Structure formats: C-alpha cells, structure tokens
Amino acid sequence: MPHMGLQERRTEQRREQRERILGVSRDIVKREGFASLSMRKLAEAIDYSPAALYLHFRSRGEIARALCMEGHARLRETFLAHTRIADPAARLNAMARTYVEFGLAEPETYRLMFMEPAGLAETASDAVDKAAEPGAATLSLIADVFVELRAADWLPPHAAPTACAEGLWANLHGIVALKLNRASLPETPVATLVELSLDAWFAPANGTEPRGTEPRSNSATRPDTSTR
Amino acid sequence: MPHMGLQERRTEQRREQRERILGVSRDIVKREGFASLSMRKLAEAIDYSPAALYLHFRSRGEIARALCMEGHARLRETFLAHTRIADPAARLNAMARTYVEFGLAEPETYRLMFMEPAGLAETASDAVDKAAEPGAATLSLIADVFVELRAADWLPPHAAPTACAEGLWANLHGIVALKLNRASLPETPVATLVELSLDAWFAPANGTEPRGTEPRSNSATRPDTSTR
DNA sequence: GTCTATAGTGTGATAGAC
C-alpha cells in the first residue's frame, strides 16, 4: 500500500497493534482462562509496558468484551455454515452438535461468553440496549428452525417456537456447563446426552426425510420414541 | 448443660464459634457472592482479627467447601421432602420445580455449588474419592425416579435411566445458569421453560393416575397451559 | 507513543507478642 497518507498510516498501525494485543489475549484466555489474563502478563507477552495497553483499550473489561464478541462471531459463523442444510430437523441436529463441540473445544472462551457474571462484557450503553446481547443472534438461528418445524406441522401447536429454542439452548448449555465445571456428569458421555436432548426437544428425524404425517420415530440412531 | 467437663466445654465453644463464622459467611455469600467474601471482611463482620479465622478453618477454600456442603444438604432436604409423593411422575415434577426455585431463590449459593470452577471446594483427598462429589447424592434422587418410571414401563426401553436423569438435570441447570448470568433469556419466563423441559424429558402425567397405554397429554393440573 | 515508576487498593496467610 504505497500511496497512503500519513493519517491513514497512523490509523492502520493502530489497528494492527490493537489486533496484535487481541490476538495474544485470545491465546492466553484459551490456555488459562480470562481470570488469569492480567494487564501485566499481557504486556509482557506483547513486549510492551502495561501502560501501552491503555492506549488501545480503556480497561481490562473492554478486552473481555472484544474477545467475547469475537467468540460469538466465530460461533455464529459455524452456525451459518449449517444454514444451507435444507431439512430443518437435520439442521437443528447439526447446530446442536456444533454448539456443544464449540463449548468443549474452547472451554475458556465458552466460559467467557456464557458463564461469566453478566457485567463483565458490558458497556454502559449496552446495558440499555437489549438487542446488544450477542447470544441473541445465535439463538435466533435456532429459533428459526423451530419456526420452520412448526410451519411444517412437525411441532405440536401449543409449543411456542422461541420457547422451544430457548429450552433446547438451555439444555445444551447445561450439558456444556456441567461438563466444564465438574469432572462429574461422569456417568453419561456428552455425545449421548446431546442425542437424548435432541430427542427430547424434537425427535430428530435423522433420516433426512421429512414425513409429517407419521408419528415420529427416528430410528437412525435411536430406534424408538414411545415416550412422546 | 451444667455437668460438662472442661474438655467438653472447650470443644463445645469451638464448635459454636465455627458455626458462627459459617453463619456470617453464609449471609455474606448470599448477599454478595463468594467472590466478595474475603477473610478481612469476614473477620470484621464477626468482630475478630483475621488471624482468628485460621484457628477454625485452614483456608478460605475450606470455608467455601463447608458452605457448599451446607447448600447441598439443604437442597437434598427439600428433595427428600418430595420423596413421599407416590406417583413418580408427580414426584419428578415437584423435584424439578424445587431445584429451579432453589437456584433462583439463592443465586449466589447456587453459583458456589454448581457454577464455580471445580477446584474451589475440593480437598486433595476429595479429588481422589469420586463419591465425594456432593451433587451426586441429589442427582441420584432424580435418577431413582427414572428407574421407577422405567420399571413401570413409562420409559422407552432404550433410554438409560441415569442418562435421562442427567439430561433433565443438565436442562434444569441450563435454565438456572442462563437466568443467573444474563438478563437474557428474556423471551420466555422460567416457569414456562421448566414446564417445557419436563414435557420434553418426560411428559409429566400430572393427573396422578398412571395410564401407560394412552398417548400422553397432560394438561390436567396445569391450567396455565397456553404457552405449551 | 512509549517508557519507568508508582499510587492506591486489594488479597491470603503467618510470626510472634501478650
């Protein structure tokens, strides 16, 4: 980029450094968790003095917020990748697995995103603006599926789609959260729990083929659903 | 207690003071969360010097552990109260509600019990002894219900009872955990989510009467059903 | 912009006098 004014050069450099800080922060968080990301440690890692950090971020919390948004963006991207799956049941299946996989693959990031007391990643302005809740965007993709399922008459008419979406979300979050914090939940492997949860909230019709009329029985993985 | 030897007197006093410390700790945690329970603050609250605390507790973590066990004991007690409910479906219903109510009524205690990174309330010896996981006792009461349900042929034969129990537990935990951390989950009231979850994991057959044959549809006791 | 130096506050835990 040869023809750049001094002004552009400056801001470009700034952006790069900000990105660098963020990158190192991300690594530290991934390895040791946000709790152990201190400004000193971060400064040492990027080979600057602690004070320099405050030229790019107002506070430690702002770094948290940035990393949090990054995480949500990544998660949302993997969700969007599944958007192309036509069959809503199969899509739901894929999204659920993806969600849990994300949590298990990056426990500390997941913690920062979903398991930290609310205030951490919030700007004062965000507190007012409800739409800023970043999880909402992701959740809405799940909700969409339930809307479709409902439209295709695969859902009992009394169940509100968004409520189902939140219910399933809570279920998946519970699985991840318990797994991350306690060595417990030892009895049942996570994969099994996810299967069961999908069955519970919507028998998954794993066999790609929607058949609305027939009583649900999705034998692919699980031969029977007599409970519903 | 007039006829108490000096020895007994001593240990009795010790026990009382320990209880006092624990009581104040409990209050602080309930109000401000365990994170903000410092030895200094605690000492001031009981009007002793910080050093005195270490005569009764080896460390701050040991206080955490004690409070944690207290919490589990309380929760388990409310569960045991429901044990007398004969109909397993109704019992499951009651337990689930109780669980969530507990979490919402005492968020900070719940956090300490279930949402804190594992190491907090663990003794080195506990780490080895798996049975020491205190949640296990509570969970087993839920598992029992599923065993009964299975025995009564209310459950599909492929579903392992303990797996179902853990699945439902994860679901309830997810509801509580999301509610405690984010102001989000705004769309659907918690009560509704719990209803849906119970329906999902086992349509509750609230109408006391087990009827294995009929397809489950349980609007009996819950008039509020519009959402479901 | 970047540094050094430091203010200011917090923490858990302990030594040693009384």
Next chain:
DNA sequence: GTCTATCACACTATAGAC
C-alpha cells in the same frame, strides 16, 4: 486464643519524563 503487625504478593490504572 487472640491480637497486632506484616510478609509477599497481585491487581488496575495513571502521572510524568523522554
């Protein structure tokens, strides 16, 4: 047993020289 005093840290954030 209880206290005072303190160790040995950690932290965020800022002031002021260069």
